[in-house]
Amino acid sequence: MPTVIDQPVEARLVAAAPRMSSIPATLHYDRLDPFAVRMAFPAPATLEGVDVCWTFSRELLAAGLHGAEGHGDVRVRPYGYDRTVLEFHAPEGTAVVHVHSAEIRRFLRATSELVAIGTEHLHIDLDHDLAELMRDAR
Template sequence: MSTVIEQPVEARLVAAAPRMPNIPATLHYDRDDPFAVRMTFPAPATLEGVEVCWTFARELLAAGLSGPEGLGDVRVRPYGYDRTVLEFHAPEGTAVVHVRSGEVRRFLEATSDLVPTGLEHLRLDLDHRLAELMRDA
């Protein structure tokens, strides 16, 4: 069984430069980092001209399907019948993208099949990670 899920999604860019109305993005989940998801945007869609990856809580993405969520750099909210808005705030500016809610739901279902929601802590090997930190101290 794979430990990683990658799902391409079509994101509609609402506010950012350069202008590029529809961009391919990728949602990524790794069961070794069970609380997080990543959304990656290709180089042509970014100000710097390099691929950009945002990491945020899986719980934030799920909660944002039914109501506004997030206070920090990433905010998620429903929009209309089957759209989800993701806002990415950085010092350079804000990017707002719309993604089909159905695509987000399918992605979240696949992540829950890999690591059930609420059981993420069982995937963490805190003793091993602590030992790695202490080894260098």
């Protein structure tokens, strides 16, 4: 069984201009970090011209399909039935992207097959993580 899911998605960047350009993005999930998902954007899609990866909770992504969620750097909300809006807030500004909700649902189904919702804590190796933390503290 795989331990990682990488799913390409088509994101539409909402710009100040009325036109929305499509950018490739990737949703990433790793069983070794079971509470988190990552959304990566390639360098050409960013203001700084470097790859950017945002990390946020799988729970936030799932809840955002049904209603506005998030109060920090990442916010998620539905936009009609077939789109989901993800807002990424940074000191440099805010990026707003639309993703087909079906792509997010498919990704979440795949992550749930890998690690069932509510069982994330069973996939964390606290002894290993503590040992790494202590090693880095020396």
